Amino acid sequence: MRSFGLIGFPLIHSFSQKFFTEKFKREGILDCVYEKFPIPIIDELPALLKAHSDLHGLNVTIPYKEKVIAYLDNASEVVRQTGACNCIRIKEGRLSGFNTDTIGFEISLKTKLLPHHKKALILGKGGAAKAVAYTLSKIGIEFLYVVRRESHDIGTILYNQVNERIMRSHQLIINTTPIGTFPDVDAAPQILYQYITADHYLYDLVYNPPETLFLKLAGEQGAIIQNGSEMLVIQAEESWKIWNQ
DSSP, rough: OOEEEEEEEESSHHHHHHHHHHHHTTTTTOSEEEEEEESSSSHHHHHHHHHTEEEEEEEEEETOTTTGGGGGGGEEEHHHTTOOOOEEEEETTEEEEOOOOHHHHHHHHHTOTTTOOOEEEEESSSHHHHHHHHHHHHOOOOEEEEESSOOOTTTTEEGGGOHHHHHHOOEEEESOOOOOTTTTTOOOOOGGGGOTTOOOEEEOOOOOOOSSSHHHHHTTTTTTOOOOOOHHHHHHHHHHHHHTT
């Protein structure tokens, strides 16, 4: 039996476990199982690997996409460039890290992307945000990070610095934070929704609920909206390819 799983904390709801369990059943894959491994600190990873010697691959979610890199034996070029890893292949005890978020996000984003979407706001600056930033750079879209805490990094601003001018000039807005995820469905990133128009495209990496308050408020302004469910499916299938190389 080959074992795969997801590390992160907490793991109350897991897209990955449901997706792979259904995939294995649908495709008649009888020799594989996918489990959740909620580890409170990343330091517990070596013990987890030792206790589950049948593990062939892991997905990585909040808050370990950056911290897990220290435990890798090899990292892909994308992991090195983004500083984030969401997929690990385990072979002969060695851990190789990949980032399939970039592929999932790019393919999903392009389904509704229009030529005038030339500037973006990335809400958040964690591991998922770095995958988004990598993809935007790759396809030639300028961006600013928007964060809650004071930062002196170039290209990073605070939420209270996002004014009408910035809202109107940055017509692609991507939420990479967990704000609005079930059960906290009444929360949304604090941006100036009144300046969103039909020319805007708001993308939320959150998939549960399917329409977050972030997307609902944007939709009411006539904006193009997209949640993270398609991205998750694509990145999961890419993980499966990597594990079976």
